[in-house]
Amino acid sequence: MTALLEQPMESKAIIQLEKITKIYDAGENAVEALRGVDVAIEEGEFVAVIGPSGSGKSTLMHILGCLDTPTTGKYWLDGQDVAELSPRTLARIRNQKIGFVFQTFNLLPRATVLKNVELPLLYAGLPGDERRDRAHATLDRVGLGNRSKARPNELSGGQRQRVAIARALVNNPSLVLADEPTGNLDQKTGSEIIDIFERLAGEETIILVTHDPTIAARTERRIKIVDGLIVDGELQDA
Amino acid sequence: MILLESIIDGIRDIKDHLGRTLLQLVGIILGAGSIVATFSLSVAGKTASMEYYRLSGGIQKIFVWNRPTGKVTLDAKALASKGLTFRDAVALKRDVRQIDLVSPVSQQEMAVRYREIEKQRQIMGVVPGYSPMNDVHAARGRFITDSDIQSGARVVVFGSERAQEFFSTDNPIGKTVTINGTGYQVVGVMEEKYFSFDQKRNVMRWMNRQIYIPITTFFTRRGETLERGKVSYMNLRMIDVKSHEETVDAIRKVLHREHGVTDYEVLSRVANLKRNEQNNRMYDMTFMICGIISLLVGGIVVMNIQLASFNERVREVGTRKAVGASPAQIFGQFLAESVLVSIFGGFLGLFVGKVFTDAIAALTRDPAIITPDTIAKALIFAAGTGLIFGMYPALRASRLNPIEALRTE
Numbered sequence: 251m252t253a254l255l256e257q258p259m260e261s262k263a264i265i266q267l268e269k270i271t272k273i274y275d276a277g278e279n280a281v282e283a284l285r286g287v288d289v290a291i292e293e294g295e296f297v298a299v300i301g302p303s304g305s306g307k308s309t310l311m312h313i314l315g316c317l318d319t320p321t322t323g324k325y326w327l328d329g330q331d332v333a334e335l336s337p338r339t340l341a342r343i344r345n346q347k348i349g350f351v352f353q354t355f356n357l358l359p360r361a362t363v364l365k366n367v368e369l370p371l372l373y374a375g376l377p378g379d380e381r382r383d384r385a386h387a388t389l390d391r392v393g394l395g396n397r398s399k400a401r402p403n404e405l406s407g408g409q410r411q412r413v414a415i416a417r418a419l420v421n422n423p424s425l426v427l428a429d430e431p432t433g434n435l436d437q438k439t440g441s442e443i444i445d446i447f448e449r450l451a452g453e454e455t456i457i458l459v460t461h462d463p464t465i466a467a468r469t470e471r472r473i474k475i476v477d478g479l480i481v482d483g484e485l486q487d488a
Numbered sequence: 489m490i491l492l493e494s495i496i497d498g499i500r501d502i503k504d505h506l507g508r509t510l511l512q513l514v515g516i517i518l519g520a521g522s523i524v525a526t527f528s529l530s531v532a533g534k535t536a537s538m539e540y541y542r543l544s545g546g547i548q549k550i551f552v553w554n555r556p557t558g559k560v561t562l563d564a565k566a567l568a569s570k571g572l573t574f575r576d577a578v579a580l581k582r583d584v585r586q587i588d589l590v591s592p593v594s595q596q597e598m599a600v601r602y603r604e605i606e607k608q609r610q611i612m613g614v615v616p617g618y619s620p621m622n623d624v625h626a627a628r629g630r631f632i633t634d635s636d637i638q639s640g641a642r643v644v645v646f647g648s649e650r651a652q653e654f655f656s657t658d659n660p661i662g663k664t665v666t667i668n669g670t671g672y673q674v675v676g677v678m679e680e681k682y683f684s685f686d687q688k689r690n691v692m693r694w695m696n697r698q699i700y701i702p703i704t705t706f707f708t709r710r711g712e713t714l715e716r717g718k719v720s721y722m723n724l725r726m727i728d729v730k731s732h733e734e735t736v737d738a739i740r741k742v743l744h745r746e747h748g749v750t751d752y753e754v755l756s757r758v759a760n761l762k763r764n765e766q767n768n769r770m771y772d773m774t775f776m777i778c779g780i781i782s783l784l785v786g787g788i789v790v791m792n793i794q795l796a797s798f799n800e801r802v803r804e805v806g807t808r809k810a811v812g813a814s815p816a817q818i819f820g821q822f823l824a825e826s827v828l829v830s831i832f833g834g835f836l837g838l839f840v841g842k843v844f845t846d847a848i849a850a851l852t853r854d855p856a857i858i859t860p861d862t863i864a865k866a867l868i869f870a871a872g873t874g875l876i877f878g879m880y881p882a883l884r885a886s887r888l889n890p891i892e893a894l895r896t897e
Binding site: 312315317318337338341342344345346350352356357358360369370372373374417421 | 493497500501504803804806807808809810811812813814815816817890891894
């Protein structure tokens with residue numbers, strides 16, 4: 251038991267969840283969203299989290315993304331226990347170790363593409379020219395180097411999501427979390443976005459939440475969650 | 489750095505929603521405007537009063553004048569007192585060490601004639617000290633001198649307007665005029681004194697309308713001895729305005745010793761100035777309160793709009809938090825926006841204040857000066873309003889749960 255509470259040094263796991271529970275205390279009827287999740291994800295893995303709505307996958311996402319803290323259990327992210335940190339420290343962890351890609355892109359509508367990509371670096375306190383250089387380089391990685399001065403409303407849905415991916419990558423995160431990244435895109439464009447994730451896999455650790463089996467099928471590993479528990483966390487055989 | 493980004497964001501926000509921003513800022517604009525008007529008028533009023541005092545002998549001037557006691561029963565000494573005399577002037581000069589100049593004045597209307605022009609005009613019997621006391625000097629010829637006083641010379645000095653009245657284009661110097669039937673030689677004409685609070689009325693005109701003769705000559709003509717010569721009023725100049733209360737006390741003590749009764753009044757300009765300042769403070773306060781109420785209302789409007797725009801921007805706040813903005817950074821960003829928008833309102837308020845000030849100045853004919861100090865005060869008040877009323881919306885934004893925020897459609 252004691253061994254479980256210590257950091258698993260021998261493993262290369264970038265994410266280690268131990269007995270994670272999350273109980274939403276809504277008055278008398280408390281809701282158990284997660285009921286003891288154990289999972290380890292290694293550096294460079296491309297993982298899909300699948301499950302029906304209400305299964306607890308959103309809650310898991312929020313905990314993985316340090317937007318929320320578990321009720322009990324341990325969460326090691328890149329060797330750091332992040333289960334019981336203050337909102338301020340969680341903000342710093344999100345800033346330095348996590349990149350988010352949302353279903354609805356969530357770009358700042360009034361800011362240019364470049365400013366949107368710079369945003370995490372701004373909160374990290376980097377100087378202006380370094381922010382610009384890194385944002386330009388990251389935009390090149392997603393093939394949007396030529397649209398840095400555009401506003402989000404001048405871009406197509408696929409392009410917007412690519413900007414969001416650039417924003418998620420710009421701070422060299424330990425983990426990229428994508429929540430239904432193709433949910434608002436047509437099939438062809440969605441497929442192109444998954445192409446990008448496939449290219450990034452290996453270099454980046456990517457966790458993708460989806461309910462689309464064809465997208466899940468393109469990842470290396472699927473974690474299926476039902477009723478607050480992981481029912482299938484095995485590596486997929488090639 | 490984040491502050492700078494917030495400012496740039498804020499400016500863009502003002503530009504994008506100019507109409508809404510202007511409406512939002514009406515209270516702050518009016519508040520800052522009232523503050524500008526208050527200070528402009530009050531500063532100008534004070535400056536003008538001080539300038540008037542400076543041009544007419546400075547704040548070290550003290551006035552002494554006759555004021556009968558009104559008592560029914562008087563003792564022998566009191567009955568003997570005939571009011572202020574030349575003797576009092578001598579006693580004050582001798583015994584009050586806090587003063588360096590005494591200028592007694594006796595005045596009376598007399599018939600003044602030059603050739604065919606004859607008019608009843610006020611004649612002042614004065615000493616040479618009158619000139620430095622009131623900071624009025626001879627423009628042509630000379631003023632009354634000590635030797636005029638000693639010899640009781642029949643010489644006369646005209647104020648500029650009186651010289652014009654009697655001599656028109658003639659050179660008055662050396663001419664002879666008749667005052668109550670006696671001939672006097674004109675030895676000087678005074679400079680023209682001018683000061684106006686409203687650029688229209690010369691409040692120093694009375695100085696230009698005087699005719700001066702030696703006080704000794706004045707007494708002789710009235711059949712009084714120098715000792716008993718009646719004085720209409722006296723001006724005294726104190727050496728140090730800081731000890732103005734002591735000085736006035738010392739003067740009162742000497743006069744009481746001489747008169748045995750308080751049939752005179754002593755007032756220093758410093759005391760007068762203090763009393764005026766108190767009155768002005770009331771007036772300033774009233775205006776200030778109006779300005780502050782406007783700012784309060786303006787602040788509440790800013791807060792409301794911030795809260796409303798914050799609801800529109802819940803998603804933006806959520807996104808910013810997701811990419812790592814700390815609560816403090818979100819708080820700072822929102823607060824910076826409120827302050828910035830309020831300072832913008834303050835700037836517009838400066839123009840409104842200028843219009844207010846000009847309108848009031850034109851209506852009351854009071855002077856008005858907008859100083860950099862006033863501008864700074866208005867802007868600081870506006871920024872302060874933004875700071876105070878921006879706190880609550882900024883706090884709410886900073887405490888927003890990012891999960892809730894991202895879920896909002």
